[in-house]
Amino acid sequence: MAPEVHNLSQTPITCHAFSPDRRQLAISPNSNDVQIFSRQGPEWVATETLSEHDKLVTSIDWAPNSNRIVTASQDRNAYVWQETQDPETNKLVWKPTLVLLRINRAATHVRWSPKEDKFAVASGARAIAICSFDSENNWWVSKLLKKPIRSTVLSVDWHPNNVLLAAGSADMKARVFSAYIKEVDERPAATVWGSKLPFNTICGEYASPAGGWVHAVGFSPSGDVLAFVSHDSSISIVYPTGPVFNIRISSLPFVTLTWTSEDSIVAAGHDCQPVVFSGSEAGWQGIGSLDHTTAPKSAEGPRAGYGGSSSVGRLKAGAFATFRDADSRGQSSISGSGSPSADTKMLTVHQNTITSVRPYETRGGQVTKVSTTGVDGKLVIWDVNDVGTGGASAWR
Amino acid sequence: MVAKSLFRRALKERCLAGPCQDLTHSRNKHKHPIPSQQYSIANDHDPLRSIMDTAFRKIDIDIYDEDVLQESELYDADPRDPAQVLEEARQRQAAVRTFLAKSDVVGALSTVLENAPYGPNVDQAKELTLQTLLTILNTTKSTEIPGVIKSLSQDAQDTLMKYLYKGMAMPGWGDISGSVLLGWHEKLTEIAGTGCIVRTMTDRRLV
Numbered sequence: 356m357a358p359e360v361h362n363l364s365q366t367p368i369t370c371h372a373f374s375p376d377r378r379q380l381a382i383s384p385n386s387n388d389v390q391i392f393s394r395q396g397p398e399w400v401a402t403e404t405l406s407e408h409d410k411l412v413t414s415i416d417w418a419p420n421s422n423r424i425v426t427a428s429q430d431r432n433a434y435v436w437q438e439t440q441d442p443e444t445n446k447l448v449w450k451p452t453l454v455l456l457r458i459n460r461a462a463t464h465v466r467w468s469p470k471e472d473k474f475a476v477a478s479g480a481r482a483i484a485i486c487s488f489d490s491e492n493n494w495w496v497s498k499l500l501k502k503p504i505r506s507t508v509l510s511v512d513w514h515p516n517n518v519l520l521a522a523g524s525a526d527m528k529a530r531v532f533s534a535y536i537k538e539v540d541e542r543p544a545a546t547v548w549g550s551k552l553p554f555n556t557i558c559g560e561y562a563s564p565a566g567g568w569v570h571a572v573g574f575s576p577s578g579d580v581l582a583f584v585s586h587d588s589s590i591s592i593v594y595p596t597g598p599v600f601n602i603r604i605s606s607l608p609f610v611t612l613t614w615t616s617e618d619s620i621v622a623a624g625h626d627c628q629p630v631v632f633s634g635s636e637a638g639w640q641g642i643g644s645l646d647h648t649t650a651p652k653s654a655e656g657p658r659a660g661y662g663g664s665s666s667v668g669r670l671k672a673g674a675f676a677t678f679r680d681a682d683s684r685g686q687s688s689i690s691g692s693g694s695p696s697a698d699t700k701m702l703t704v705h706q707n708t709i710t711s712v713r714p715y716e717t718r719g720g721q722v723t724k725v726s727t728t729g730v731d732g733k734l735v736i737w738d739v740n741d742v743g744t745g746g747a748s749a750w751r
Numbered sequence: 752m753v754a755k756s757l758f759r760r761a762l763k764e765r766c767l768a769g770p771c772q773d774l775t776h777s778r779n780k781h782k783h784p785i786p787s788q789q790y791s792i793a794n795d796h797d798p799l800r801s802i803m804d805t806a807f808r809k810i811d812i813d814i815y816d817e818d819v820l821q822e823s824e825l826y827d828a829d830p831r832d833p834a835q836v837l838e839e840a841r842q843r844q845a846a847v848r849t850f851l852a853k854s855d856v857v858g859a860l861s862t863v864l865e866n867a868p869y870g871p872n873v874d875q876a877k878e879l880t881l882q883t884l885l886t887i888l889n890t891t892k893s894t895e896i897p898g899v900i901k902s903l904s905q906d907a908q909d910t911l912m913k914y915l916y917k918g919m920a921m922p923g924w925g926d927i928s929g930s931v932l933l934g935w936h937e938k939l940t941e942i943a944g945t946g947c948i949v950r951t952m953t954d955r956r957l958v
Binding site for chain 2: 481505506526527562565566567568585586587588589603604605606607608
């Protein structure tokens, strides 16, 4: 089945989150606003704008059970949005509540805990704010995870037990912390990550193989396995009591990932296509791309993009040829009659970096569809089981 | 507003540098070269001159940050002793000659790219390894290159890419030939992909 493609925005989409029933969608159009789209038939229609932040919104998460939205922004704030009835018009509107994050740099990523009584905000202040609701004072308070983070935290992900938190950071490490809050959590049962878990316990620390920033982290559905992608074009899968697998890919780095089942992961990023990895404790490998990119549509000359053509690294292709022609023959392929679009259009569905991939549809504990948004302003919904060999060697 | 605060900062940094003229020297000597006596604007510097003076730009303000990320924290140091690294580089050079005499390019390349020296204090070993590698690269026929690269391990391919970039950054050094390096680069990128180049850029274990 072909993926569902929606053009939502002329601007890059920095992040997205679906409502529990998937009828609504919140995105950040690379600005200080959050836009809410509603599904009307096959179309997505912008219905509401949440304006409270005054700098770029970096991350959005929509709690599936309590129907609350949390947003994080470069203005160092986070807001929790709740849908309440407006007393005058009787319409449902989103009301923001400020969160006291106590960070002095941008908030970069935010995720609700599985029980939705806490959320974690990653930040450039070398800290992760674990926020919980203080009902006495009626606001969200935070507790900071600081040690031993040495640089900006780029992503966080919760363990299903509501206590452990994975974090990927620009100091090239992925870590597993305990985010146990006495007032909120019950004593967690022992897991493969450890048994005694006071706040800020470090249960694991893993470096990226060739010194790349860790862009995204994710626990497997059971929480027993950790995966992370880093800027050295690699994906690592960690079994805390067993092996660590590093898969180096031959294309550009991934920046986001999601587990679709206990033995498979979808990762995407600068290569503009979601790639499926599959494996177990015995070994992991890339099995293909969800994007059915095929050979260049036009027979003449492969292009120099990264969509999987074999011309990568070859001189005299793509941009090189364009400049050479312009230089030596005064030809400009932009105005020329040739095939300008063939050379500038990517073969992949996404025409630019994919910024986030998230589960969209779950059946029987397995994610069957994932959604991606990218710098090209597109939202694409992919069938996870429709794995093609994709752009040749891109995911190898 | 911004200009004003910049100006203030410049003045502050000048004061921090204090009476020491040789800034790098002062940095090495005293851990906290903050003088007890602060210089006031009025009696020491003409404000305009302070702006024109650019010496403050060279002050490493990071040393005042106790939390600064050190080079040594970016990667695991080479456990080997620098002398041992140099000795190994010499041995590899000899081994490579033997391989080349048998015209075994794959063997020679794998040998030289294995356990390549990285990090500080091993500059001589690094140069020796680059030299050894260049003899291999320069003597390989261009038609053989793809086959050779394909039989290298992924680690060796990544290290080879690092050396190609190192070589291209040192034009005129030893017997570096730009066209040879570009030829290898083209073939290596075709086989190992752009990911290999990305890893060369991110890896702090510089060869």
